[in-house]
Amino acid sequence: MPKIDIDKAPVTTASIYPEPYAAQMAGRSSRGLGQAAGLTQFGVNIVTLAPGAVASLRHWHLNEDEFAMVLTGDLILIEDQGEIPMRPGDCAAWRAGVANGHRFVNRSDAPASFLVVGSKAASETVTYADVDMILRIDGDGIEMTYHDGSDWSGPRDLAPKGDRK
Amino acid sequence: MPKIDIDKAPVTTASIYPEPYAAQMAGRSSRGLGQAAGLTQFGVNIVTLAPGAVASLRHWHLNEDEFAMVLTGDLILIEDQGEIPMRPGDCAAWRAGVANGHRFVNRSDAPASFLVVGSKAASETVTYADVDMILRIDGDGIEMTYHDGSDWSGPRDLAPKGDRK
Numbered sequence: 001m002p003k004i005d006i007d008k009a010p011v012t013t014a015s016i017y018p019e020p021y022a023a024q025m026a027g028r029s030s031r032g033l034g035q036a037a038g039l040t041q042f043g044v045n046i047v048t049l050a051p052g053a054v055a056s057l058r059h060w061h062l063n064e065d066e067f068a069m070v071l072t073g074d075l076i077l078i079e080d081q082g083e084i085p086m087r088p089g090d091c092a093a094w095r096a097g098v099a100n101g102h103r104f105v106n107r108s109d110a111p112a113s114f115l116v117v118g119s120k121a122a123s124e125t126v127t128y129a130d131v132d133m134i135l136r137i138d139g140d141g142i143e144m145t146y147h148d149g150s151d152w153s154g155p156r157d158l159a160p161k162g163d164r165k
Numbered sequence: 166m167p168k169i170d171i172d173k174a175p176v177t178t179a180s181i182y183p184e185p186y187a188a189q190m191a192g193r194s195s196r197g198l199g200q201a202a203g204l205t206q207f208g209v210n211i212v213t214l215a216p217g218a219v220a221s222l223r224h225w226h227l228n229e230d231e232f233a234m235v236l237t238g239d240l241i242l243i244e245d246q247g248e249i250p251m252r253p254g255d256c257a258a259w260r261a262g263v264a265n266g267h268r269f270v271n272r273s274d275a276p277a278s279f280l281v282v283g284s285k286a287a288s289e290t291v292t293y294a295d296v297d298m299i300l301r302i303d304g305d306g307i308e309m310t311y312h313d314g315s316d317w318s319g320p321r322d323l324a325p326k327g328d329r330k
Binding site for chain 1: 167168169171198199202203204205206207209229230232234236242244249251254255256257258259260261265267280282284
C-alpha cells in the first residue's frame with residue numbers, strides 16, 4: 001500500500017558522527033518514511049528534536065540536494081548568513097555543492113519536527129562548517145578527514161579563516 | 166538564502182497531457198519550491214486542488230521515486246487497491262517501477278493541498294492506468310503512445326483486462 005504507516009516507520013537515534021559530536025545529537029530522532037516505503041532514490045525522514053536538541057552539526061553536501069519543511073513546533077535554521085526562525089510550513093532547500101553549512105536547532109521548550117528529503121548519491125562528501133571535519137561516505141564506509149585532507153584523529157577547531165587556502 | 170519564499174515560488178496550472186485530459190486538470194495548480202531553490206536532482210512542489218479538482222490521471226513512474234504528504238484539507242488517494250482518505254500529515258510513496266496507478270482527487274468542498282517530491286531521471290516513462298496512454302519524456306520532448314506501443318492519435322479506452330498481454 002502506498003500510504004505510509006508513519007507510526008510503524010523505523011526510528012533511529014544513532015549518529016554517524018564520531019565522538020564527541022555523536023553525543024551532541026542527544027534528543028534527536030529520525031523516522032524513515034522513505035525506507036518504510038522502499039524508496040531508493042532519495043531519503044525521506046521526519047526528524048523530531050526535543051527541547052534543546054540539534055539535528056546535526058552545521059554541514060553542506062557536495063553531491064546531494066536537500067529539502068526540509070518544518071512540520072511542528074518552532075525551529076531555528078542556522079547557516080552562514082545567520083539564524084532564521086522557522087515555523088510549521090516554512091521550507092528551505094540546499095542545492096548540492098553550495099558551501100553553506102546549515103542545521104536546525106530547537107531552542108523552544110516543546111518538541112519540534114521537520115520533514116527532510118535528500119538525494120541518495122553513490123558517494124557523498126559532507127563538509128562541516130563549525131568543526132574541522134569532512135566525511136566521505138560511499139558503499140565501502142565512511143572516511144573521516146580534517147578540512148586539509150589529513151586523517152581525522154580527534155576533534156579540533158577550524159583554523160582561523162585567514163589561514164585557509 | 167536557503168529559506169524558500171513560498172509565495173514567490175513559480176506557479177503553474179499547465180498540463181503536459183494532450184486533450185481532453187489537460188482540460189480535466191482544471192482547478193489544479195502547482196507551486197515549484199524545488200525550482201525556486203535551484204534544486205536539480207528532485208522536484209518539490211505544493212499542489213493545490215480546488216473542490217472537485219484532480220491532481221493527475223492515475224499513473225505510475227518507471228524510473229522515478231515519488232513521495233507525497235498532505236498539507237491542508239481532505240484528499241482521496243486512488244490507486245489499484247481502491248480509495249484511501251488522506252488527511253494533513255498523511256504520507257504516501259511510490260517506488261519507481263511499481264505498476265500501481267495513483268492520483269489524488271479533492272471531493273471535499275474546500276481547497277486541499279499536498280507536497281510532492283519526485284526524482285528527476287534523465288528520461289521517464291509514465292503509464293496511465295485508466296486511459297490508454299503512455300508518455301515517454303526526455304530532453305528531446307514527449308513521445309505519446311498507446312499501451313501497445315503504437316502512436317497515440319486521440320483518446321481511447323483501455324482494452325478490457327482479459328485482452329491485454
